[in-house]
Amino acid sequence: MQQQVQNIEFNSSLNPLKQIEVTTNVHKFGGSSLANAQCIMRVVEIIKDNATLNDFIVVSANGKTTDQLFALFESTDNKEQFTVQLARLKNTQTALIHELLDSSQASKLLQQIDEDVAFIDSQFTNSFKNSRNDVLAFGELWSARLLATVLNQNVCKANAIDARKVLILDSTNNFQLNEQLSKQNIVLEKSANQLNILTGFIASDEQGNSHTLGRNGSDYSATIAAHLLNAKNVTLWTDVNGVYSADPRIVNTARKLFRLENSVAKELGRLGNPILHANTLNPLTTHNIHLNVASSFAPQDSGTEIGAFGEIAKSEISVTHNNELIKIDSNEFTAKILEQINTRFQPIYQCQNKTCIVISQQFADLALQYLQEQNINLTTKNVSLIAVVGYQIANRGEIKARFKRALKHTDIAQFVGSSNGHSLLAFFEHESSVELINKVHSQVTKDSRNIGLVIAGLGNIGKRFLEMLPQQLSRVPALENVHLVGLASSKQALINTDGIEVSKALELFQQDSLAYDNQLLLDWLSQHPYDELVLVDITPSEQFSNLYQAFFEQGIHVISANKCAGASSTATYKKLLSTQYNTGSQWLVNTTVGAGLPVNYAINDLLNSGDTINEVAGIFSGTLSWLFSNFDGSLAFSQLLLNALEQGFTEPDPRDDLSGLDVQRKLLILARLAGFELELEDIDCQNLVPNSLIGLSVDEFLGQVNLLDQYFANKLQEAQQQNGCLRYVARFSKTESGYNARVGLEILANDHAFANLTPCDNIFLLTTNWYQDNPLIIQGPGAGRDVTAGGLHSDLVNLCRELAVKTKEVEIKGIN
Known part of the structure; x- marks a missing residue:
């Protein structure tokens, strides 16, 4: 039950969370986002700016804590080495506590750390046989406790929840989530009037045994929580500000995918995308929950939104790769065995004659153990994958042809389309090289930049511009990826980020436009999901030209027939030019004087x-x-x-x-x-x-x-x-x-x-x-309407040609 606003209590006079009770949202923060004290305080600011007390926060372990915990298991035959590593782990945690908390707040956490480290030390003698998952759980527990205490000290009351008390796995059903019991538990464990901090990565079964959800399982925890809470949005705060058309760490021309259709995102996760993971999207499919991927290091940047979108989002293309795959060949696979493999080990590919499967190395040990128990004769081989992913891309002949051309003269082992049609897969019996991944990305995504077009001013010239637009879009290659997404008159506006059908634009404007003011228009445009946004100003309005500064600050390009901004005061004009230059925006004014004359x-x-x-x-x-x-x-x-x-x-x-x-x-x-x-x-x-x-x-x-x-x-x-x-x-x-x-x-x-x-x-x-x-x-x-509209179209073509070769540097600001 939602609480009344006046009942919310806060611990300090510092800026509290938003006090408006709204639909629940889930925010997940990864390990790099919580790596050190500076990162944690940045997360606190993000929570203050973006969360309400009705929301849930899901956290990973701080920084490299999970890696340090795994390293302990490799030292079970060397007590001295184990003791050094455990001491280093403890020092990392206590240093964070001392740096972030005053002594009164820190004392309880320090005592808990001592008790936890003593427990880990006690497990050394039995080589962690029955306690591996309990030990691994400490990374998320420490992280949740610390963030909750920091929030208590600086922002509002916060409650750390051990996900093992909430997320219950059914041991009789391949450890699938017991949804009914988990839903009851999350309602019981969450605290009213407090911000609830849930540990990611961990869960338990009905007998109370600890389980982990696999590497990067905190994303999965977040989407499970969103499903159980019937949340509206899930935001994954990470070290990259979105999902890209390739791994930006190795493909420097990768572009951000601002919007991804659900099934395409799921396919990317299935194939090993470094941001999306195989199970992350599964809990969202039964509810209309949107997933957002954003950067905790640049929270002001637009990230990637994943949901049910229209044709523009479905046109996105990306390239992913995976060098950590195992191919298992056997002539003894039965239908029952393959069913178990598909359920438990999430194979990337199964050949048509059902004699081979390809799975991720993270499932290899378990899968081989299972197959040995079935007395199956098999052979294994390390393989790699390069995949082109997009909505029903297997049916897009030109993309398949480009992919094959990029693979020409390579020793490709197999080329297939996925069973769902959303990917084309190329397998190799060696690691995929960085050079080949870049070549494939360059070939298949060269025309994939999406440009949103907004037209302001629907008088004689604006209408003529719209009349000419369909032919221009079909005739001029530079406009191939231009999508009409907005129309505005002096009082009404129609913004549709899924695209406005050009041939019916004015009719749709009459039917669906809404009253707007300048601030509302800026808010709409600030959320645009395109690589670039171009606004064509065909108004005579000085008031509208006053928005150019905000447009340029948002990186929006302006093609102007409006003379007011170009003839504004010197100070204003210089500020516009400076902002335009600093943000990379373009300002084309060739129709302000002489209509179409050059x-x-x-x-x-x-x-x-x-x-x-x-x-x-x-x-x-x-x-x-x-x-x-x-x-x-x-x-x-x-x-x-x-x-x-x-x-x-x-x-x-x-x-x-x-x-x-x-x-x-x-x-x-x-x-x-x-x-x-x-x-x-x-x-x-x-x-x-x-x-x-x-x-x-x-x-x-x-x-x-x-x-x-x-x-x-x-x-x-x-x-x-x-x-x-x-x-x-x-x-x-x-x-x-x-x-x-x-x-x-x-x-x-x-x-x-x-x-x-x-x-x-x-x-x-x-x-x-x-x-x-x-x-x-x-x-x-x-x-004249023809020459002026034609001059504006000339500007649009020239601008789009320039934008087609524009690339943005990708910054990865995590702890690596």
Whole structure:
């Protein structure tokens, strides 16, 4: 029964655990996560940040304690060596206690250590014949007692539970878990109003005999506990921040698998993955329990989530290997014997004619003992395995072909698909080399990076971008692993990490989108399960552009048609660039100026080639280009403006175009790209809207728009008298003392390069050290849904090509 919040008691004024009672979660901490005092205090912080009093904590033995206990068994013929090793083991434990606890808290634990060490010493004379498992259990017992006491001293009341009082194995049924009795026991042993710390690795049978669950059995203990408690989540805190596409210790190009489908994860564990283990996932299958693998050394990093996911997660591919396998051949296997082998020893493979099995070396002694008891004639051979694992991968012909090509010219003993279809297996009669494992990984996973795509802004350009997306995804190889996972308007958002069907995206958005605010959007995106996340901002919103800093901090890439961030204050702009650089995020802004025209590319190319930009000038507004190209006096300026509004050439409020702010921002963006440091206010901007019309509503402005006519008629007459024309021009030029920058209405000669544009076109003039007498000119449509959406797609393709070859360094921060 859940307790009321007000009844929870805490031992100190330090930050307590979250006091909100929620569904039970299980957190398991491995030996490397608890290796020393610093690690243990880090675990305490993780518990404070991530656990409630309703949760269970499962612990392994501290550091190398279990290895030290096993070493004692190898010294049973040498008392002196045994005594030295036992003293070293005791010193390790007492040093941890003294380092972490004050004297009053430490005294009880030290007394228990003395008693436990005396018991271990007493077992030397009988060579631990009947007490091996009791001795091995001390590693987890010491760890649980210590963590519970540290929590009692620093955080909240905690209760250490010996799993042998909880997890009961049925000795009459191959030592399978007695679920009913274990469920009763865990309810009886857990303490209300305290955080319960359960020992991993150990269990007992109905007679009270101690048993272990095998190496890495603490993971199994955690998932058993989650099953018994009907928990919502299990988190395995380890020294690697997730499950990778190969062992990152030997394959440095391995990528994190953020999401794994249950059956694929189980297959990885069955084959010997270093993070997942054979039995770990079994207890989770009857409940909708998610398994998370995270790093206690980097708890802020997203780990790997394992559960029931859709097609994107099912497309993941990984490579695993195992050099510790035994092949047993015999012509005398019966159906009954093979049934026992499958139940008790978890074979990796059984050949079709039922004359051979391959099992892990950890089961070899027991399996051979069993077969000898059956009077079976057999032969054994050490073998190794390289396996490619993925959802129904045995039916994916292109992956099978790549795997076989990678194995060409190797002395492969056997190549088979697993019976469940989730793996392709290659066996060798020698150890698999690091070089071959890397080669296989490179060949079969080269196209497997998953990129999530979020589109913000579903106006004309956003809809056109979506219309073009299905063909782009099928046509461009660089977009092969791009998945649409998010859509957002100004008030509604649809985020689906299993993917949004592109052809029905807008329809699904109308049906399933939810109201959101910026913080909720950031929370959603921070949980994304992809190698990379790309956000395409097609909004005009300054408020939305304020999220870029948070996006970059999360490593999210941004493709922007939104000019606000690029034209923000120098301090903000520099901070964005710095964060982007430090996190490896990419920020592509090629459609902020000139829509699909390659003016940004040109500036970057010139600078990368060693040139210097001395002047940037041109007509940057498609709206103002249309207005002044068509303004010849035959129509009043106001009538021309209303015509442009009706045809969709202006913003809904034409003053947004006439103010010059859009052109001013574009000039600032180009000047910054050219390497100059300036603010928006440093660019002199001529607002074509008189003061009397600025503060009006849109309807009021449109009702009085004829007040613009006299001014523009006079300016046109002045231009015609000079045999020229009116154009709204942006100019930035380098000077000896700095620069000049302005945007405004100019009278140009009729033969000027800016004078003879097709209405709506933009033109950009770049004067550089190399292009002085004959400046570089880029001209073409500077607005429009097709060219802008196309420019965004160009950015997406270029970004994905770059991300395809991106690798992240994997840090393994454990005690090794």
